[in-house]
Amino acid sequence: MFKKFLSKLGIGSAKINLxxxxxxxxxGEKIEGEFFIEGGITEQHIRKLDVELQLIxxxxxxxxxxxxxxxxxxxxxxxxxxERKVLPFVYxxxxxxxxxxxxxxxxxVTRLDIADGVDAVDEDSIRxxxxVPLEKLFYALDKLGFREKxxxxxxxxxxxxFAFFPTESFRGVIQEIECFAFFEEHGIRLQLEVDVLNGILGFSERELKRDVFFSYDEVNDVEGLAQKWHMLLQEMVHQPQMYAHSSYISHQPHVPHDPGYYHTYPSRHHGHGMMGAIGGFAAGMLAGMVAEELIEDVVEDAFDAGDRVEDMVGDWFDGDDDIDIL
Known part of the structure; x- marks a missing residue:
């Protein structure tokens, strides 16, 4: 009887470790592991065991x-x-x-829901x-001497x-490159903003914008990617009048695209498995959460006050979670 009382207080209770x-x-890839469950000093009813993936x-x-x-x-x-149990985890x-x-x-955050007791909780950081295609694009930039800020x-x-600064050939010409990545059926579209310094344009700094498409075949050739990056940036530096406006210019023929529209979310049920915007869903999800908490100063700082973020919420997690328990 005394042991049950202690267990209800969390003393000598069951433990969980992922x-x-x-x-x-x-x-889009699987992460795997094992749950190690250990019984306490008395028998306990476990209502459920679940895991939350939390974004911070x-x-x-x-x-x-x-x-x-x-x-x-x-x-x-x-x-x-x-009692000791081991359960596999695949997500x-x-x-x-x-x-x-x-x-x-x-x-x-792993939670062992214990009836009439204190839940056992375990927390594990993941990266x-x-x-891979986006990492190759960044690696090609790195070969030109651009480092991630x-x-x-x-x-x-x-x-x-994502933001990069030059350390080699474009140093003193380009201040920084910023971009958003959109995965489409045949490749990756980057919406670039390049800050060019006054040595070329006669101003202290000028923002140039360009919509650039890289096919998946191009992405697999890192040397060719670096050459294409160099050509694109040289064009922007030496022909700034073509890119010094708010709209974006498409460089992929035969693919319909509205150059002034940021929030393009093709269906996940056809075409390439990576279709969509990296971070797009979470941006809208987090913006909604912050707005609900009425933290206006953070909204202005993190999401650029005045931008419409309510349309960012997509349907990325409407499907079932992928979990294999043997």
């Missing part, structure tokens, strides 16, 4: 958590004193989340890596914004 085989995976965004000196997915693992069962990360970068973190990957109302 051990991941590796604490990282790319968006740091902005303006504060941090905000949002549950991305709830992953059911096991329903009602009895756990005997000292496919949702597409188009922001990748782990400046101010963007993820954790798995979500960029899709410390604040690259911040969440904005349009999605996740």
């Amino acid at each position: 051990v991941l085989h590796q604490p990282y995976a790319r968006v 965004v740091h902005a303006n000196g504060q941090h905000y958590r949002q549950t991305v997915a709830v992953i059911p693992v096991a329903s009602s069962f009895m756990l005997h004193p000292g 496919t990360l949702p597409l188009h989340l922001p990748v782990t970068r400046y101010g963007v973190e993820y954790v798995f 979500i890596l960029p899709p 410390p604040i690259s990957g911040k969440i904005t109302a349009h999605g996740q914004e």
Whole structure:
């Protein structure tokens, strides 16, 4: 009787530990591990075992958590004193989340729901890596001497914004490159904003914008990618009048595209599996969460006041969570 009383207070109660085989995976890929469950000093009824994937965004000196997915693992069962169970864990990360970068973190929160007792909780950090095609685009930029800025990957109302600065041939000509990534059926579309310095244009700094398409075949040729990056940037530097406006110019023929429209979300049920905007869904999800909490200063800082973010909420998680329990 005394043992049951202690268990209700969480003393000598059941324990849970999720051990991941590796604490990282790319968006759309599987992450695997095992649950280690240990019974307490008395028999306990476990109502359920589930895992939450939580996104943590740091902005303006504060941090905000949002549950991305709830992953059911096991329903009602009895756990005997000292009993040990091991359950496998396999989960496919949702597409188009922001990748782990400046101010963007993820954790798995495992919760063992104990009837008439204190729940056992375990928390594990994970890193979500960029899709391979996007990583190759960044690597090609790196070959030209562009390095990712410390604040690259911040969440904005349009999605996740990546930022780079030059260290070699474009140093003193280009201040920085910023971009959003959109995966389409045949390749990746980047919406670029390039800040060019006064040596070329006669101004202290000027923003040039361009919509650039890279086919998946091009992405597989890193040397060719670096050459294309160099050509594109040279064109922008030496022909600034073509890009010094708010609209974007498409460089992929035969694919309908509205160059003034940021929020393009093709269906997930056909075409390439990576179709959509990296970080697009989470930007809208987080914006809604912050708005509900009425934290206006953070909204202005993190999502550019005046931008319409309510349309960002898509249907990325309407489908079932992918979980395999043997």
